[in-house]
Amino acid sequence: TGLKEIEYCVEPKFDGGSISLIYEDDLMVRGATRGNGVEGDEITTNIKQIRSIPLSAKFSKHGIQTVEIRGEVLINKNNFAKYNQQLVEQGQAPLANPRNAAAGTLRIKDPAEVSKRNLEAFVYHISYYTTPATKEAPFTTHSQSLDLLWELGFRSPKQEKKVFKGIQQVIDYCLEFEHTRDNLPYEIDGMVIKVNNLELQDKMGMTSHHPRWAIAYKFKARQGTSKLLSVEFQVGRTGSITPVAKIQPVPIGGVTVSSISLFNEEVIREKDLMIGDTVLVERAGDVIPYIVKSQAELRKGDEKHIKFPKNCPVCDSKLFKEEGEAVWRCINIECPAQVVERIIHFNSKDAMDIRGFGDANVRKFYEMGLLKDIPGLYTLDFEKIGSLEGFGKKSVDNLQAAIEKSKTQPLHRLIFGLGIRFVGETTAKTLASAVDHLMDFKQFTQEQL
Incomplete structure (x- = not known):
């Protein structure tokens, strides 16, 4: 200046x-x-x-x-x-x-x-x-x-x-x-x-x-102290296995926190976490909770080590970890958890923006056999959906209209919605600008990509 x-x-x-x-x-x-x-x-x-x-x-x-x-x-x-x-x-x-x-x-x-x-x-x-x-x-x-x-x-x-x-x-x-x-x-x-x-x-x-x-x-993040009760393992849309800590509910900055992502196996080791530990919890930016540390000096001797699974907790396929990565993955593309998460991502606001078709309805339709994959979104049986509790004519009409509207979304949203690993919103826009139609990519060599 x-x-x-x-x-x-x-x-x-x-x-x-x-x-x-x-x-x-x-x-x-x-x-x-x-x-x-x-x-x-x-x-x-x-x-x-x-x-x-x-x-x-x-x-x-x-x-x-x-x-x-x-x-x-x-x-x-x-x-x-x-x-x-x-x-x-x-x-x-x-x-x-x-x-x-x-x-x-x-x-x-x-x-x-x-x-x-x-x-x-x-x-x-x-x-x-x-x-x-x-x-x-x-x-x-x-x-x-x-x-x-x-x-x-x-x-x-x-x-x-x-x-x-x-x-x-x-x-x-x-x-x-x-x-x-x-x-x-x-x-x-x-x-x-x-x-x-x-x-x-x-x-x-x-x-x-x-x-x-x-x-x-x-401002500095607000903190609270709680007890680590258990760890659950969730499967993401790309097969990543995320450990989630379940803690005694603790109020921090006006929000009651009971679940916290532990990201991966290495974080558990670095923070020396054990089931039964007293842990210091913080909300980063007063929004996202995370465990700052375990208070090892308060251990009583009955704490238990956290065992990371060797097989997928949903489909039981053997887990793999690529060299240089911290994340274990289920590589079974048909894993039910991954299928559901891919559909949820496809529907999301930044992807195809199918309003009124959130997590709960995707999981419900999948469990009932009404929806099995992303293409299935466009062949849903709306007559059967209309017979379900909580789905009146207006709800069904709104859902059908939202799905129909998604067909007019630009190509970059479709590419992002497919949930391809390493393809975020910016990369999706770059890819979309290089073609006129999604199927044009069939002609691309690896070098062109």
Whole structure:
């Protein structure tokens, strides 16, 4: 930048469901989820149920004609606890945590149910706006844009943000704020540090993934202590065998943790884990739980070693481990566990996006003999499905429509959906760009691939 000292704006990193709002001529005309960063879900009706989002705002007072605002939808801790209590009283399972509850609520089709959950929204970024050609910019710094949003009736982090010159003050404020995080009425998982001057932001630019002028400071993960009760072995879609620790349920950061992936045999050895151990558990990024270590000094002598299987726990085929890899694999392509996981992956949002056909229904249809492989998705007997409990005409029609719609997905989604090992989303796009039809790959040599 050529500057000796940079001005930064520091604000909380809200932990909820990301949204984008469009206002035209002072009226809110569209609300959407962030989705994959390029395409999200249209949720305008649900957005209108959130009282802290104005349906109209006097942007024209500042010469703004059209504006896009980014924000985060939250459920504060008190409202979350009250709603969960209502669910329990109705005999329903409580929601896992405020973050998942907020993100999930945005996609509910019943606006009345959305309204009941008392969502709140914080807006933290004006990403785009238009003004008449002769009009001066209504703000020149990020902090000024937050002040403007607050003035127009939005909940922006005006009160929580701080502006500093020099990085040391930024560091001190982040550390100070971390100590007070549990006293806040809503969940945050860190702080966001942004270069305050918008002209300097433009000069610094973006990578393909994120802006160079902003960085997140993540708070230390919350921890808890529990007991390792047992280890189960799961088979993934590529045949990988994953040990999963079953522990005594322990609450960590508002979520009760009872299952934790141990990844592979080497992790078990490195952490010196035994059945019956007292273990230190952490949620990485306050999301994914993992075992930090066993507390060997608390062992009583009756702990048991964890025995990794030599055969697949589902189809009993002999397991193999490639040289240089840490993962044991079942190489039986007909292994029922792999077949089911491949279908689940094929249906997933980032692949063929067959909505309403999640894990539970795939497993149910497979066990009942209604579905045996991926091609079978397109020859399902919907008459039989309609006779099943919980599948009314509307459910069957929606499922049939979702499967039919998947036929229009671009080729790269199909390639990714096939679940080929080492072929992720990026590789799938690269492969798809090289052909016009999937069957064209039959003519490719190994060198061409």
